[in-house]
Amino acid sequence: MPARGSAARLLEGLLLIAVALLVPLCLYVVFAIVPTEEKMGIVQRIFYFHVPSAFAAFLGVGLCALFSTLYLWRRERRYDRMAHASAELGVLFCTIVLITGPIWARPVWGVWWTGEVRLTSTLILWLIYVGYLLLRENALNRDQAARWAAVVGIIGAMDMPIIYKSVEWWRGLHPKVLRISGGGGLEPTMEKGLMLCTATFLLLFAYLLIQRSRLGRLQDEIEALTHAARSVAAPGAAPAPNGARP
Amino acid sequence: MTSRTLASILPALVTLLQEIPSTAAAATADPASQAAIVERKLHFLAWAYTVVWVILALYLVSLSVRLRRLSGALRRLRERLGL
Numbered sequence: 001m002p003a004r005g006s007a008a009r010l011l012e013g014l015l016l017i018a019v020a021l022l023v024p025l026c027l028y029v030v031f032a033i034v035p036t037e038e039k040m041g042i043v044q045r046i047f048y049f050h051v052p053s054a055f056a057a058f059l060g061v062g063l064c065a066l067f068s069t070l071y072l073w074r075r076e077r078r079y080d081r082m083a084h085a086s087a088e089l090g091v092l093f094c095t096i097v098l099i100t101g102p103i104w105a106r107p108v109w110g111v112w113w114t115g116e117v118r119l120t121s122t123l124i125l126w127l128i129y130v131g132y133l134l135l136r137e138n139a140l141n142r143d144q145a146a147r148w149a150a151v152v153g154i155i156g157a158m159d160m161p162i163i164y165k166s167v168e169w170w171r172g173l174h175p176k177v178l179r180i181s182g183g184g185g186l187e188p189t190m191e192k193g194l195m196l197c198t199a200t201f202l203l204l205f206a207y208l209l210i211q212r213s214r215l216g217r218l219q220d221e222i223e224a225l226t227h228a229a230r231s232v233a234a235p236g237a238a239p240a241p242n243g244a245r246p
Numbered sequence: 247m248t249s250r251t252l253a254s255i256l257p258a259l260v261t262l263l264q265e266i267p268s269t270a271a272a273a274t275a276d277p278a279s280q281a282a283i284v285e286r287k288l289h290f291l292a293w294a295y296t297v298v299w300v301i302l303a304l305y306l307v308s309l310s311v312r313l314r315r316l317s318g319a320l321r322r323l324r325e326r327l328g329l
Contacts, residue, residue: 043287
């Protein structure tokens, strides 16, 4: 167990160092190397943090659904902890997407928000997972919170394919691909910049996930010790193995 | 950041960004209005990047506060139970 703990610490340290080195590099690449997009101008540089945030949000939601499924199948507390941590990070990165998107849209489209499907479905995804977090806070006991949240986590993830495919299924203002100088897709330097920023955001996501899951572990440990202390103080008291809230 | 500092940084940033090669064809509009458009878009860009870092910093602080509080509570609980 201590070896596992030290390995986790090492991984965490390496992730932190990688993120600390990559973030300034990303900023340098975004502001000094990648060319300015022809139609939108410099404001298009929001793209390099907006899109990676969306990838990180998708990863959070996807992991939440995966761990929720594992929890419902195996009923192991660690899966529930990971699902909770992933959902929180999904909400965090989805919030960034929903704020940077309108800031990008205003100078390019002339409006902060439109009712098109990609934007609306992303907002719905955010609302579902905010609801997921609120549900966990307000459930009567830990088991109930875990079960209900797992169901919401799985159902909520069904919004992801809709978001992803929305620009193909419905026509709207949201770009599918950026077209540079009549060509298709991203210009190679832009693509490299996007890949670098995406890698940085995913490493940041991994670092935050480790930290957030540690928080869940500490909460569980405190609950277990509190229960043990109550059992010692009042033998024969309610067993509360399901972690009923005090 | 004061508006005076921002006012002194913005023209320098505008110049820097104008020097970066653009994929656009040669500009046809007059340079003054072009600079005004670039500066306006730069404000949006600055806001977006500020928001990203502020949100991430706030989350990191909140996570660190929660972790410290729970570690303290766990330590106190263990001491009380004699573990």
